[in-house]
Amino acid sequence: MTGAGFGWWRRFGYALGNAGLMIGLSPITLMLLFYLTEVVGLRAGQAGMVIALPKMWDALLGPGIGGWVERLAAGMKQRTPIALISGAGFLAALILIFSLPQLQSALSIQITVIALLILLSVTETAFTVSQFALATELSANENELSGLLSLSGGVGQAFLVAGAVMAPVLVSWSGGGRSGYSVMAVQVAAIAAIAIGVFVATTARVPVRRPPPAKAPLSLRASIRITASNRAFYFLMTGVLCLSAASAFIGSVLPFAARYVLENGQHGLPMLLAASGAGAVGGMSLAPWLVRRFGAGQSVRACTLAIAAMLSALFPASYGPAWMNWIAIGGVGLAAGAATILLQTIALELIEHEVGIATGFYLGITVAGFKLGASMGSLMAGGMLDLIGFAPGGGHQSALTLAGLRIGYTLVPLIPIAIGYQFLRRVTLSPSCGGAAGRPRG
Numbered sequence: 001m002t003g004a005g006f007g008w009w010r011r012f013g014y015a016l017g018n019a020g021l022m023i024g025l026s027p028i029t030l031m032l033l034f035y036l037t038e039v040v041g042l043r044a045g046q047a048g049m050v051i052a053l054p055k056m057w058d059a060l061l062g063p064g065i066g067g068w069v070e071r072l073a074a075g076m077k078q079r080t081p082i083a084l085i086s087g088a089g090f091l092a093a094l095i096l097i098f099s100l101p102q103l104q105s106a107l108s109i110q111i112t113v114i115a116l117l118i119l120l121s122v123t124e125t126a127f128t129v130s131q132f133a134l135a136t137e138l139s140a141n142e143n144e145l146s147g148l149l150s151l152s153g154g155v156g157q158a159f160l161v162a163g164a165v166m167a168p169v170l171v172s173w174s175g176g177g178r179s180g181y182s183v184m185a186v187q188v189a190a191i192a193a194i195a196i197g198v199f200v201a202t203t204a205r206v207p208v209r210r211p212p213p214a215k216a217p218l219s220l221r222a223s224i225r226i227t228a229s230n231r232a233f234y235f236l237m238t239g240v241l242c243l244s245a246a247s248a249f250i251g252s253v254l255p256f257a258a259r260y261v262l263e264n265g266q267h268g269l270p271m272l273l274a275a276s277g278a279g280a281v282g283g284m285s286l287a288p289w290l291v292r293r294f295g296a297g298q299s300v301r302a303c304t305l306a307i308a309a310m311l312s313a314l315f316p317a318s319y320g321p322a323w324m325n326w327i328a329i330g331g332v333g334l335a336a337g338a339a340t341i342l343l344q345t346i347a348l349e350l351i352e353h354e355v356g357i358a359t360g361f362y363l364g365i366t367v368a369g370f371k372l373g374a375s376m377g378s379l380m381a382g383g384m385l386d387l388i389g390f391a392p393g394g395g396h397q398s399a400l401t402l403a404g405l406r407i408g409y410t411l412v413p414l415i416p417i418a419i420g421y422q423f424l425r426r427v428t429l430s431p432s433c434g435g436a437a438g439r440p441r442g
Contacts, residue, residue: 011148013202014138017131018156020087020195021124024094026163027188028120029374030273031171033252033381035098035181036113037392042106044390048252048382050110054117055375065122066129066367073130080204082130087196089123091189098185100178121371128367136348137206146291146345153284153341159195161277163188165270233347235423237369240343242420243304244373245380246311246413247336252381253409256390260397261406262318262325271322272329279330283337290338291345297427300342304421306335308414315410346427376416384408 036047073079097116103109135152139145167184174183258269283303290299310331317324347366388404391397397405 010202010206011138011151012155013199014131014134014148015152015155016195017083017127017199017203018152019159020192020199021090021127021131022156022160023163023188023195024091024192025124026160027098027167027185028094029160029248029251030164030255031167031181032097033378034255037385039178039181040100040109041392042109044382044385044392046106046110046382048379048385050113051117051382052375052379054114054121055371055378057118057121061122061125065125066365069126069129070133073133077207078204079130079134079206080200082126083196083200083203086123086126086130087193087200090120090127091193091196093117093120093123094192095182095185095189099182102178125367125371132344132348132366134203134206145348146288146296146341149341149344149348150284150287153287153337153344154281157277157280157284157337161273161281163191164273164277168269232427233365235426236343236346237365239300239304239420239424239427240347240366240369241373241376242416242423243307243336243339243343244370245376245416246307246420248374248377249380249413249416250332250377250409252378253384253405256385257318257405257409261402261409262322271326275326275330276333279333279335280337280340283334283339284341286334287338287341287345290342296342296346296349297424300339300346301421301424303335303339303342304417304424307332307339308417308421310335311410311414311417315407318406318410373416380412384412 032051033044033047036042036050037044040047042050069082073082093116097113097120100109100112103112135145135148139148167188170184170187171180174180254272255269258272262272287299290296290303293299294302310328314325314328314332317328344366384404385408388401388408389398390401390405
């Protein structure tokens with residue numbers, strides 16, 4: 001880390017980059033599965049597969065993209081062009097995804113959506129890798145890094161919640177249907193563009209870290225060779241993948257649960273999202289204190305257990321009044337928000353201290369872990385909806401389907417959470433990483 005000592009305005013500008021990305025992702029995360037099934041008319045399993053496949057493909061490309069982005073930034077000695085081009089591509093893909101024309105067959109719809117999601121995913125990876133690398137150039141130590149990621153995550157989560165709450169309202173105000181979703185996407189993209197523009201303007205003069213000759217950017221083949229034996233990093237990434245899958249699953253299924261299962265119906269969805277988002281912002285704000293008090297490794301394992309406990313409480317709460325669901329989903333958000341920042345801190349510290357020679361490659365793997373987990377969550381959500389007999393297009397749902405939906409959005413996410421916890425337990429702390437991460441147990 002460089003310890004550049006930049007002012008608060010530049011750190012806040014950095015956070016707005018994440019905010020722009022998050023508000024752009026909010027309709028994708030929350031409404032895409034719902035849009036493809038209820039508006040476009042795809043079967044839930046087809047829609048889940050369409051959402052998952054591009055992220056799986058990008059997970060294979062992510063490490064290579066990460067290494068290429070870092071080599072490009074080092075060669076240009078600036079990150080601004082990367083942020084501008086990738087940000088513009090990301091926002092263009094967002095608008096096009098929610099502006100699908102009337103196509104003749106389900107296959108043509110699927111091919112079109114997959115192509116657009118690949119564009120969205122690749123540009124998101126390029127932007128995120130560059131942004132993650134910039135975080136280490138703005139921080140002098142683990143505490144500063146955790147604080148910067150907490151600020152960025154908190155601001156981003158606030159924008160994510162605002163976008164998630166705002167998107168359904170914008171669709172309704174715009175008349176609903178295909179045209180309503182298209183107008184909503186344009187409006188969300190415009191807000192995201194402003195945030196990304198501020199990010200670019202405030203961080204344009206941050207110098208790109210110059211590695212010494214012994215740690216110059218490596219080729220893809222050399223990076224793969226060095227990476228192969230780093231078990232601790234891959235244990236950590238497996239934990240990231242599992243927690244990301246659980247989060248994406250809940251986000252994909254929650255609109256269906258709000259519409260068909262919970263007391264307030266679809267009108268209660270904004271409150272659920274607000275409760276979850278407020279909890280996540282609180283958790284992200286808490287993360288730096290957890291790092292100082294307990295260390296990142298111990299804290300992230302405790303947060304994972306807390307997520308499992310609150311998900312278990314969400315099932316009985318689904319039979320109760322609305323406020324019980326708000327408390328339970330807010331608790332999930334609190335623990336998940338803290339865990340997100342802690343995982344990012346551990347990953348960046350591990351990269352910085354142990355594998356600086358392949359930084360871009362490892363950053364690509366980190367981003368791919370989050371995205372591959374999200375694809376698994378979407379695939380699980382679509383598969384579960386098909387399995388319980390969900391009828392797309394606003395059709396009547398059977399009692400068995402409703403019971404499966406209630407169990408699905410509360411208890412099914414416990415499976416990836418439990419698996420992820422087992423892998424996170426196997427990563428012990430290393431003093432060389434500032435207590436953030438280290439070697440595998442055993």
